[in-house]
Amino acid sequence: MNDVDARMDRLRRAARYRYQQLVDSEIERGSLDPDEVREERRLLKAADVAAHARAQIEEAERRGVFEGNPYHGKRLPGNDGRHDPDWWIKAKIEREEITGIAPPALALRKEDAELDEHLDALSSEPDVRDVLDDFNARVKEARR
Template sequence: MNDVDARMDRLRRAARYRYQQLVDSEIERGSLDPDEVREERRLLRLQDVERHARARIEEAERRGVFEGNPYHGKPLPGNDGRHDPDWWIKAKIEREDIRGIAPPALALRTEDAELDDHLDALTTEDDVRAVLVDFNARVKEARRQLLGGPPVVTPMRDVDAEVGRWRERRDARRAADEQAAADRAAAEQAARPRRWWRRA
């Protein structure tokens, strides 16, 4: 802030103080309604806050503070008209893939999205069943707890149906691997030079 701005700021504050003194004296004399004055002061404070915030934002834009900010000039992601005070922490957890400290509702939602890949890495049906039973138990426990936080919307998995889908995916992978191996063998066979002569 330069000297001219500082001087103007002092003059504005002095004028505002004199105005407040004048209004207070008029209230004491009974010529002004105190409720109306209170409402007017509240509105003026809101305008001052808005003006101050706008000035700070414009100053930050001039300095380039918002350069590279993915949300600059855009609506916040995931805001579908409902106010969610935890939007920023949810976005940070998802963006930085933070595990272990998230509320159970968020941790289970992330785990549910990755569960099929986790199951596909297992080799035996017993292991798949054990993982599914454990997952369902944790979903049920999270629904019972009344610790606050976001609600648990993750559905429990039908163990038998999931095992059947795991088998189908495993069989499809095996068939694709066998087909790829056969295609490689055929390509290698085709790439070998053919003999044009026969032994007698």
């Protein structure tokens, strides 16, 4: 940060402080509603955060940080309007075909969907019983 920016930053902080002192004194006098002031402050903070984020993105674009990014200026894949905070890990698991990391209950559901085909491939009743006993024991353990 250069000297001019640092000085402007100090001036802004001082002006905000004086403004807050003025608002607080008006609340004490009863001329301002504290709930309205609280809501306005919340909105101003949100606007400050959004402006800061936009400035950071614009600066990164000027430096070329996003060059070569296949999603630059596009919607993220799999985003159909619903918020899913785990979209990226789900996409990585699918893209790299990672297995064996699901919670036991989820893994058992997937195994259950394929169980009929596996049982049909077995040729003897004791083999089928062994597979089913093992599967049922794991289901009971997962439900605990």
